[in-house]
Amino acid sequence: MKVLLISTYELGRQPVHVASPASALLDAGHAVRAIDISVEPWDPADADWADAVAISTPMHTAMRLAHNVAESIKQRRPELPVAAYGLYAGAALDLGDRAPFDRAIVGEYETALVDWLDDRSTEPALSVHLDRGGFRLPIRTILPPLDRYARLAIGGHKLLVGAVEASHGCLHMCRHCPIPAVYGGRLRVVDVETVLADIDQQVAAGARHITFGDPDFLNGPAHSLRIVRGMHARHPDLTFDCTVKVEHILRYRDLWEEFAASGCLFVVSAFETMNDRILELLDKGHTGEEAAIAVHLLRDFGIDIRPSWLPFTPWTTRADIESMFRFIGTHDLVESTDPVQMGIRLLIPLGSLMLELRELEPHIGRYEPDALSYPWSSEDPEVDLLAKTLVEIAEAGVSSGRPTVDTFLEQWVAVVEGTDFASPPNAIPQGATEARPKLTESWFC
Ligand code: SF4
Missing domain, CATH: 3.40.50.280 (Cobalamin-binding domain)
Incomplete structure (x- = not known):
């Protein structure tokens, strides 16, 4: 056929x-x-x-x-x-x-x-x-070349990036995440040799950096360590990034020294919010304070952290948004945060584990097939309007090519406007922003 x-x-x-x-x-x-x-x-x-x-x-x-x-x-x-x-x-x-x-x-x-x-x-x-095993070496020659995709921006250079997945599914059951609704806390690993051979072929095609696209790279730490060791032995100059939840960053703290020495430049981690009650409702397995510890733990090994956020949920208040901005500002994360993330609203698709929450009932409407999700509204309508404002500022910033820090400050001003919250600082110390590694494309789930 x-x-x-x-x-x-x-x-x-x-x-x-x-x-x-x-x-x-x-x-x-x-x-x-x-x-x-x-x-x-x-x-x-x-x-x-x-x-x-x-x-x-x-x-x-x-x-x-x-x-x-x-x-x-x-x-x-x-x-x-x-x-x-x-x-x-x-x-x-x-x-x-x-x-x-x-x-x-x-x-x-x-x-x-x-x-x-x-x-x-x-x-x-x-x-x-949910079959196990049987993964073959992906055929990449039928796809556009790597230079058509997002690159690694680092130190004024833009390098070709390859991407692999060493596992599918996730052992965790975060309520807002689509993965548990399908995998139910199961993990399916791709065998080490297949992953390494896929990395080899992308390096041969020009990749200088690898993104591990696993939902969480440390669901199987021994498996991931074997892959990182194999990759580093074959390609000592290759760098990489991966996605790891706060809980795993802290639990597997002994791994980071070797990951850093093997080329780990940055870790994406889903912080979501600084509100511990909302983190509990989402079943994230971490607190705001632990997110701060994770930032400093990775930095101690020279690994940058790029938090992802879920600022707007039905229970979010303006104070939660303000504390998220303050956290990003005080932890020198402005250049590591995509402004577009600041306006993200909780997505509730069919089968979402969020639907189990009694606390959601007052906020949720009937499923909308055309939107592939349930509509919901916030406890405070002003907060829904704020989400729109932050998205508009982010989009204007991206289309005009403004520096991230300027867009971030404009968003922060919009959050505190007309409130008793302290104004943002006039300037945010950015550190060595030019050297901060990041991919050249913001992503959208
Ligand atoms: S949010 Fe991350 S850790 Fe939680 S279930 Fe989804 S992939 Fe797993």
């Missing part, structure tokens, strides 16, 4: 969620083409070649874009089978008869995709798979 694999968005990375199933489908004897519409133009005529289309949906933004792509395919060729696969594929059929998908494969999709194409599948239209 001729199969077209489509990626709509994978956080500015060359999409492993296309390269990996491409390998399984080629092994099964199918012909495969791939399009990544985050960096290539999309023309529905591209699907004319195919006998079937499968669209990768690893996150909410990707799923929303996938809907539009699938609709454009179905308008042109209504009979062409179209599947959504990946973490968010469960939302593909939310529109019922109006859904432009024939099949939704959630979780570990490779075997299920092959079965679907071989017409051997006895699964219903929507199925969840």
Whole structure:
């Protein structure tokens, strides 16, 4: 069969969620083409070649874009089978008869995709798979080259970045996260040699830095350490970043010295908020104070930390937003924080563990299939307006190319305006901002 694999968005990375199933489908004897519409133009005529289309949906933004792509395919060729696969594929059929998908494969999709194409599948239209093992070396030659994707900005240079995943799923059950709703606290690891071979091929293609895209790189610390050691032995000059929760940064403090010596430049960590009650409602497993300890622990080893935030939840107050800005300012995190993060609102998709919370009931409305989420409103309507203001300031800052620190200060002023909160400082000491490593693309879940 001729199969077209489509990626709509994978956080500015060359999409492993296309390269990996491409390998399984080629092994099964199918012909495969791939399009990544985050960096290539999309023309529905591209699907004319195919006998079937499968669209990768690893996150909410990707799923929303996938809907539009699938609709454009179905308008042109209504009979062409179209599947959504990946973490968010469960939302593909939310529109019922109006859904432009024939099949939704959630979780570990490779075997299920092959079965679907071989017409051997006895699964219903929507199925969840948590198979273990069997990962092949991703086929990356069918994708645009690495220079089309986000780069590592460091010390005035912009270096090519490769991306791998050493594991899928997560052992934790944070309520706001889409992963536990599918994996239920399970982890699926990709074998060490496959990950290292994937790193090798990306280094050969020019990568100077690797992003470990695992939901949490220290869910399996021994596995991750084997990979870091293998990678450093093969490519001593290669640097890397990974995502690790605060709890793991502190619990595995003995690892950081070796990670730093092996090229770890920065760690992304989901701080979310400084409000400990909200952290508890989200079941994050850390407090605001522990987030501060994590910042200094990593810095002691020369590793930068890039916090991610979930500022706006139904229980957020203006005081919470002000304390988040103050925390970022006083811990010298301005250059390590994307202003766009300051306006992020809690996303509640179908099946979210947030729906178990009694505290959510007064705030939540009926599910909106077109938005792929439940609407909610804040206890304080002024706080909802503040979220919009912070997003507008961030967008204006990005489009005008202003320095991050100026955008951040303007947002901070908007937070304290008309209140008794102290004004932000006139200038924030930025430290060696030029040397702060970061990727050149802000991401959106
Ligand atoms: S937020 Fe992070 S640690 Fe929590 S469940 Fe999701 S991936 Fe796991």
